[in-house]
Amino acid sequence: MADREKAPGAVRQITSLTNPVVKDIRALAMKKAREETGQFLGEGLKLVTDALEEHWPIAAVAYAPAVRDQPHVAKAAAAVRARGGDVLEMSEAVLAKITRRDNPQMVVGVFGQRLRPLADVKVGEGEVWVALEEVRDPGNLGTIIRTVDSVGAKGVVLIGDTCDPFSFEAVRATMGSLFHVPLVKTGRDAFVAWARASGVRLVGTHLKATHDYRKVEAHAPTVLVMGNEQAGLSEPMSAACDVRVKIPMAGRADSLNLAVATGVMLYELRRNSL
Ligand code: SAM
Helix, strand or coil: CCCCCCCCCCEEEECCCCCHHHHHHHHHHCHHHHHHHCEEEEECHHHHHHHHHCCCCEEEEEECHHHCCCHHHHHHHHHHHHCCCEEEEECHHHHHHHHCCCCCCCEEEEEECCCECHHHCCCCCCCEEEEEECCCCHHHHHHHHHHHHHHCCCEEEEECCCCCCCCHHHHHHHCCHHHCCCEEEECHHHHHHHHHHHCCEEEEECCCCCEEHHHCCCCCCEEEEECECCCECCHHHHHHCCEEEECCCCCCCCCCCHHHHHHHHHHHHCCCCC
């Protein structure tokens, strides 16, 4: 958000739909603005609370007058202010405009993006990470981040040209897990080189595999590798995997949805820990 109309320490009241702050936050719906600012928008008090717990950078919290006096909202606003963020009170019409929803959440936050370097990723014995090759659907990506959090897997590696984990749709689908799950972005060659050097086992999922997914050992340091929604795993990525597995299907569907397949695989790989 641009440094406009700042009154440090004070709650700023914003009721005009043409206020420049509204324009700045609304622009975060677009990838270009997210890239330029390194920020993104998240909706709901839970997201703001999750971000505060994980010490994520928070540029601003905004809430509607109707929830101003709720203790959790006041506590979150005080925490954001203590970290140097802006506290904004916005009419529901303004919240609807910035979130592009008819029935907006009463609390929204503007957060700083955070990606981890691949070199920092260490996969321990019995731990699981997920690698997604060219995932395109933000709803799938957000659902996978939420599932990774749910099963106690350790993080997500985004490989190649993927959708943006900080888009509105992806953030919504994570239901706050975005703040609890480390994310890494890298290229395919760098990922394969890192996997070789760090000795992790790459478990690929492939519709042409013959190995049943229930036969995979659950204790080794593992990265589960999932393919793109249309094309599946690329040939080089499939070849780089130590094992390729298939989830059997009985009906006439060609494949499972990517997020569903990831969930099935994660519950199997985490079977000894849940
Ligand atoms: N047409 C694509 C193909 O031929 O691979 C379908 C891709 S599928 C929608 C997306 C990803 O979900 C796959 O790359 C794989 O990672 C996973 N997947 C879906 N169904 C699967 C199954 N039955 N067994 C293993 N992986 C599966």
